[in-house]
Amino acid sequence: MNAVNRRIVLASRPHGEPKPENFRLEEVPVPEIGPGQILIRTRWLSLDPYMRGRMSDAKSYATPVQIGEPITAEVVGEVVASKNPDIPVGTLRTAFAGWQEYFATDGKGTRPVDPDAAPPSTAVGVLGMPGMTAYTGLLNIGRPKPGETVVVAAAAGPVGSLVGQIAKLKGARAVGIAGGPDKCRYLTEELGFDAAVDHRGADLPGALAEACPKGIDVYFENVGGAVFSAVLPLLNPFARIPVCGLVSAYNATEAPAGPDRLPGLMRSVLTNRLHIQGFIVWDFADQAETFRQEVGAWIREGKVRYREDVVEGLENAPEAFIGLLKGRNFGKLVVHIP
Amino acid sequence: MNAVNRRIVLASRPHGEPKPENFRLEEVPVPEIGPGQILIRTRWLSLDPYMRGRMSDAKSYATPVQIGEPITAEVVGEVVASKNPDIPVGTLRTAFAGWQEYFATDGKGTRPVDPDAAPPSTAVGVLGMPGMTAYTGLLNIGRPKPGETVVVAAAAGPVGSLVGQIAKLKGARAVGIAGGPDKCRYLTEELGFDAAVDHRGADLPGALAEACPKGIDVYFENVGGAVFSAVLPLLNPFARIPVCGLVSAYNATEAPAGPDRLPGLMRSVLTNRLHIQGFIVWDFADQAETFRQEVGAWIREGKVRYREDVVEGLENAPEAFIGLLKGRNFGKLVVHIP
Numbered sequence: 001m002n003a004v005n006r007r008i009v010l011a012s013r014p015h016g017e018p019k020p021e022n023f024r025l026e027e028v029p030v031p032e033i034g035p036g037q038i039l040i041r042t043r044w045l046s047l048d049p050y051m052r053g054r055m056s057d058a059k060s061y062a063t064p065v066q067i068g069e070p071i072t073a074e075v076v077g078e079v080v081a082s083k084n085p086d087i088p089v090g091t092l093r094t095a096f097a098g099w100q101e102y103f104a105t106d107g108k109g110t111r112p113v114d115p116d117a118a119p120p121s122t123a124v125g126v127l128g129m130p131g132m133t134a135y136t137g138l139l140n141i142g143r144p145k146p147g148e149t150v151v152v153a154a155a156a157g158p159v160g161s162l163v164g165q166i167a168k169l170k171g172a173r174a175v176g177i178a179g180g181p182d183k184c185r186y187l188t189e190e191l192g193f194d195a196a197v198d199h200r201g202a203d204l205p206g207a208l209a210e211a212c213p214k215g216i217d218v219y220f221e222n223v224g225g226a227v228f229s230a231v232l233p234l235l236n237p238f239a240r241i242p243v244c245g246l247v248s249a250y251n252a253t254e255a256p257a258g259p260d261r262l263p264g265l266m267r268s269v270l271t272n273r274l275h276i277q278g279f280i281v282w283d284f285a286d287q288a289e290t291f292r293q294e295v296g297a298w299i300r301e302g303k304v305r306y307r308e309d310v311v312e313g314l315e316n317a318p319e320a321f322i323g324l325l326k327g328r329n330f331g332k333l334v335v336h337i338p
Numbered sequence: 339m340n341a342v343n344r345r346i347v348l349a350s351r352p353h354g355e356p357k358p359e360n361f362r363l364e365e366v367p368v369p370e371i372g373p374g375q376i377l378i379r380t381r382w383l384s385l386d387p388y389m390r391g392r393m394s395d396a397k398s399y400a401t402p403v404q405i406g407e408p409i410t411a412e413v414v415g416e417v418v419a420s421k422n423p424d425i426p427v428g429t430l431r432t433a434f435a436g437w438q439e440y441f442a443t444d445g446k447g448t449r450p451v452d453p454d455a456a457p458p459s460t461a462v463g464v465l466g467m468p469g470m471t472a473y474t475g476l477l478n479i480g481r482p483k484p485g486e487t488v489v490v491a492a493a494a495g496p497v498g499s500l501v502g503q504i505a506k507l508k509g510a511r512a513v514g515i516a517g518g519p520d521k522c523r524y525l526t527e528e529l530g531f532d533a534a535v536d537h538r539g540a541d542l543p544g545a546l547a548e549a550c551p552k553g554i555d556v557y558f559e560n561v562g563g564a565v566f567s568a569v570l571p572l573l574n575p576f577a578r579i580p581v582c583g584l585v586s587a588y589n590a591t592e593a594p595a596g597p598d599r600l601p602g603l604m605r606s607v608l609t610n611r612l613h614i615q616g617f618i619v620w621d622f623a624d625q626a627e628t629f630r631q632e633v634g635a636w637i638r639e640g641k642v643r644y645r646e647d648v649v650e651g652l653e654n655a656p657e658a659f660i661g662l663l664k665g666r667n668f669g670k671l672v673v674h675i676p
Contacts (some may be wrong), residue, residue, distance in 0.1 A: 016661040054610075060609045063573065199624050224604055237399065258596020265600055266562055269581050269616040271391075271398045276614040 003029045006127045007070045007100030014055055019327065021057070023071075023318040031104040038087050040077035040095050040103045040110070045072070045314065045335040046124035047321050050102070050223075051220075052250040061280060074129060076113055076120045077103065094123050099317055101337060118299065124267035125332040126299065126306035127292055129281050131156035133244050135291045136284035138220060140161050141242035141277045146171030148217035149236075151208070153227045154247065156194065158306065158332035162295070164193045165222045165304050175211045177227055177301035179327045186330075191305055205230040205264055215239075221261045232265065235272055244279040250325060307331030312338065343368045345408045346440030346655055347544035352393055355589045355663065361409075361656035362395070369442040376425050378415035378433050378448070383652070383673040384462035385411070385659050386587035390588040399618060409438035412467060414451055414458045429432065432461050438656055439675060456637065463670040464637065465630055467619050468496035471582050473623035473629045476501050476558060479580035481617045484509030486555035487574075489546070489563045491530065492585065496644065496670035500633070501558045503642050504532045510556070511557045513549045515565055517665045524668075529643055543568040548606075553577075562586045570603065574612055581616040588663060593646075645669030650676065 004027045011024040033039050034277060053294045054072045063296045065071055082089050084107055092113040097103030112121045125131065142163075144150050152160040155176025164187065175195045176187040184196035187203035195211035197204065208230045216237040220227065227247030235241075251273035298304035309331040311320040317335045324333050349362040352457075356459055363629045364484045373375050392410045395402045422445055430451040435441035453459045463469065482488050483585050488505035490498040491656050493514025502512035502525065513533045522534035533549035535542065545570045553574035559566065563586030573579075594617040606612060607629045636642040649658040649670040 048588065067391070216387070221604075224601065228600075228604070240359065243604065245603055246601070246608055249601050252601065256596070256598040256601060258594070258595040258598055260596055260598050261600040262566075262589050262603055263562065263584070263590065265592060265603070266559075266566070266584055267587065270584055272615070273399070273616040273618065273621060274614070275616075276607060276612070278609070278611040278613075308344065334428060336615060 004028075005100055005102040006097070008317055009068050009070050009315065012067065013057065014052075014251075015257060016216040017207070017323050018052065018055065018318070020318055020322070025315055026215060028297045030102045033081055033083055033104045036084050037082075037104050038079050038093075038105050038110075039081035039083050040075070040093060040097055040105065041059055041080045042075040042097055042101050042103065042314075042337050043092070044121040044124060045073050045099060045317065046075065046095075047311075047333040047335060048129065048130065048315065049215065049245055049247045049250060049324060052325060061266065070100045072096065072099050072165060075103070075126050092120050092123075094128065098321075099314065101314060106135075106262050118296065121177075121308060121310075121332075121334050121336075122299075122306065124162060124334065125158050125308060126162060126268075126304070127296060131162050131295055131306075132158045132161035132284070132288060132291045133281045134220075135166060136242050136287055138166055138218070138243035138279060140151055140216040140242050140284060141275070141279060143221055143321075144170045144172035144218050144255055146301070147173070148266075149173045149175060149212050150212055150218040151175045151177065151212065151216050152220040153177040153199070153223040156307070156330060157198065157222075158242065160220070161187075161191055161263055161303065161306065161331075165191055165298075167218070168192055169298070169303060173214075175216075177208070177223075189272050190293060199227060205233070209234060211249060218242075222247060223243070229261070232268060235267055235268060237272045239272060239274050241274060241276045243276060244280065247325060249311060256293055267273045311335045340635065341368055341646070342366075343438060344652055345436070346652065347404045347406050347408050348393060349436075350405065351395065351436065352390075354590075355470060355661050356390065356393065358656055363653055364523065366447070368440045370444045371421055374421050374440050374444050375423050376417050376431075376445055376448075377419035378413070378431060378435055378443065379418045380413040380415040380435055380441065380652075380675050381430070382414040383411050383437060383457040383675060384413065384466065384468075385649075385655065385662055385671040385673060386468065386586045387583055387588060388664060390585075390663060391658065404650040408438045409536050411436050412462050414461050417516040429475050430461075432466065437652065439652060446665060456634065459646060459648075459672050459674075460637075460644065460668075462672065463496050463646060464500060464642070465634060468670060469500050469633055469644075470622070470626060471548070471559075471619045471627045472497045472500035472642055473504060473633060474619060474625055475580035475582050475617055476504050476556070478519060478622060478625075479541060479613070480505075480556040480578050482510035482556050485511070487511045487552055488548065488556040488558065489513045489548050489554050491515040491537070491561040492665070493525055493534065495529075495560075496637070497560055498558070499525075499529055499644065499669075500642065502637075503529055505556070506530055507636070510666045511552075513546075513554075513563075515546070521668060524645070534658060537565060540613075543571070547572055560585060567599070570606060570661070571611060573606060574630055575610045577610060577612050579612060579614045581614060582618065585663060604623075606611065632659060647671045649673045
C-alpha cells in the first residue's frame, strides 16, 4: 500500500472567486486505523457548489473548513483496511472523507455502495446528495401539480437535471435554464424538458417569458442573481420557491448596489402569496431510502437520465472546482482518482 | 327613511400618502331593492391598511377600486328593508358595502351578526377579517411551538394584538413592536406580551435583539421596512414568516435606493432555511367557523382581549384612514355611523 496520503487543504480563505493559491496539495502519511475503524481509499470525489460556503467563515448551517484542513467532500471509496467486523475490505462506501486519497473512520456517516445496482460514482451524484436535493426540495416544497410550469436553473447540472425530469414525471411542464446551446439542446433533446433558455443570450427575461406563456408555478432556486430577477415577474399566485443554493452569489464580496429589490420581492410574496423556503438535503434525511429506491427505479426504467463530467486526478480538483462555480462543467462533476 | 345615501368615493388615485383630495363625499339616492334583495344601513365601517392597495391600479390579488366608486370596506349594518324571506328586517349583518351609508345586495357574501354573542363591531375586528388574518396566518404558517419566540409588529393593532395573544396561548414567547410608550405598556401590561419594543426609539435593532435573547422563530410580517431589517439578523434556523401586509411600503412611490438587500435575504433563506409565505385571509376561508368559535370562546373566557378605536361619522373616514397608515390609531379602527 502507498504510504503517502495526498490531500488538498485550504491554504487561505478565498476573497471572491477561489484562486489556485487558496488550495495546497500536501503529502502526509496514510492514517493508522484503530480498533473498530476502517481505511477508505477515495475512488470518486464529488465537487459541489456548496463547498464554496465551507471555505468562508461566515455564519451558516455548517462549520467552515479550517485553514490547513482538507476541503469537505463526499466520496465513493474502497475499504482497503478494516478493523471493523461489519465492514469488509474490498467493499465500496460513501464517506465524508474530504479532498484526499485516504480517510480513517469508524464507519459512522458512511454507507455501502452496491456496484452492481448502478455505477458507483452515482452514489455521490444522481443517487446521492445532489439527486436527493432535487427530489426532496421539489416534492416537499415545490409540489408540482400536473399542468403547472416548473423552472430550474443550472438545469444541465446534477440537481437541475433531476428537478426537470421529476417535474415531467409528475405531469408538469419543465423549463430549464442553462449556459450555452449544447446544454440547452441536451435539456430538450435528451432529458425531455419542454423548453430550455440560454442564460448567456441577449434577453434572458424575454426568453424566459416566452418559454413560460402560462407563468411560473415552481421555481427551484439554486443560482440566484439575474435568473431570479427574470423569474420574479413571471411567478403565478401561490408559486413555490424551494431554495437550495445561490451559486451566483457565492463569490460575492459586498452587497450589490441599488435599487433595493427586497421591498419588491416582499410585495410579490404578499400579492402572489408566494411560498419561499430554504432547505438542505439533511432536513429530509428520513426520506433517503425512499429517494434511492424511487429514483433508482426511474433510472433502471429509463425514465431518468444523468450525465457525469469526470476529471482525472486529485491534483486537478481545485481547477475543476473553480470552473464549477463558472458553469464550465457539463453534468455532475466528479474527480476520479485512479 | 332618509332618502339620501352619503358615500365616500375615490376622487383620484393617491401618489404616495393618500391626501384628503383623493376622497370625495357624495350624496346619491338610496338604492331601490329588487326581488330577493335587502337594504343594509351601515352602523360600523371597518378601516384597514389593505384598502390602500385597492386605491392603486397595480396588479394584485384584488381588482382596484375605480375612480368615482366607493372605497372597499366590510361593514356591520342593520337590515332596514328586505325582499328576501331569509333575511329579516332589524337584524345585523356584515357586508362588503364600502364607504357608504346604504348598500343593496342579494345577501351573498353577507353574514348574520348576533349582537348578544359579542359587541357587533367585533364582527369586523377581532372576530372578523383582522382577527382571522392573525389566527390563520399564525397557526397555519407561523406554527409557534412552546418556548419559541414570536415577534409581531403593529402589535397594538387588531391583527398584531391577536397574534401575540394566540402565541402566548400556544406556549410561545410574544414580543410586540409598536409606536410609543402607551401602546408598548398596553402590550405588556394588558395583553400579556413578554416584551414590547418601541419602533420610534433610537435603536430598534438593538432593542429588538435585547427583547429576543434566544432569537426569533416566527415573525408575523405586516409592516415591512425598518422592522423587517431589524428582524432579519435575529431569525433562527427554520424560522417561519407569514406575510399578510407591508404597511410601511403601501405609500412607496419608487424602489428604494441601494444597497440591494435581496441577495442578503436569499442567503438567509438558504442558510437559515427560512420559510416565507404570503397569504390573505380568504386562502383559509374554510377555517372561518373554527376561527370564530375558538377566538369567540377565548374572548368569553377572558383569554383574549381587544381594543377598538372608534371614529364618529362617515365624513371623518378619510382622515382616520390617512392616520391609520401612520399608526395614529390605537386598537381596531372603526367608523361609527350614528
